[in-house]
Amino acid sequence: VEVPNDNIAGVVTGVGGIANTNDATQKAPLGMLYRHKGNVYRYVLFNNGSGDVASAVGGVAHWYSLDPANGAFTVTSDQTDAGGAAAAKHNLIAGIFGCAVTDGYYTWIQVGGVVDAYVADNTVAGDVCISGATDLYFGRIAADGSLTYEPFAVALEAKGADVTNQASVLLMGLMF
């Protein structure tokens, strides 16, 4: 497994720059889970979908193709391409992008732990984060509201508290 050096774009952090992975060629087994600094990541292939939706740090990734038996772990930033066909679908969230990944490249998406992610308007701490209809964003169910979609995270703070349009969320249900 190759985890890039953190000395990327002049930023030196701790050991390992897993969030910045943008591999032109496959450098780890697809689908592999990797625990790093208290979070968990999965190695995947990125497809920006029919809408050529650019991925972004903190963006929600959806499954485009998931067929572990045949080695297919492909995610997309294009919500309407979730499941591999252009139609609105839900409950197919794969994880969170750690960087702007090039279409057709490989990356690690975060599937466990805490991360800043794009969330729906009015999100506050304790809200349930679900699949939404906006590319890269979680949808929202207010705490104590009836669940209508599978929960994939819980918000730990209000939207925009630290990062514009994002909130710190605790991921769940993305490892298998």
Added chain:
Amino acid sequence: LFTVTSDYTDALANVNSVAGVFGCAVTDAYYTWIQVGGTATVYVGASTAIGDVLTGGSTDLYLARIAAGLAITDVCYGIALSAVAANKSTVRLNAHRLASL
């Protein structure tokens, strides 16, 4: 004790006690591995579509379906990755619930 059954009416907790997915026709009282994570081809309810929530059902061997966007009234054990065909769909199993992760 880790004993599973194919008989829904004998389940410990009705629809909310799904244990996993059989990989073969197991002889009664024999031992086997059941799948509790990853993707599997599973018997599902009629009209199951991609993205539907799959819960325990009252039909032996089948998961029931809650269409995406409707109230989730039972534990979700999987998400449909394909529409039902010949009574089965490809399902992403919720390992965090089936394996108690």
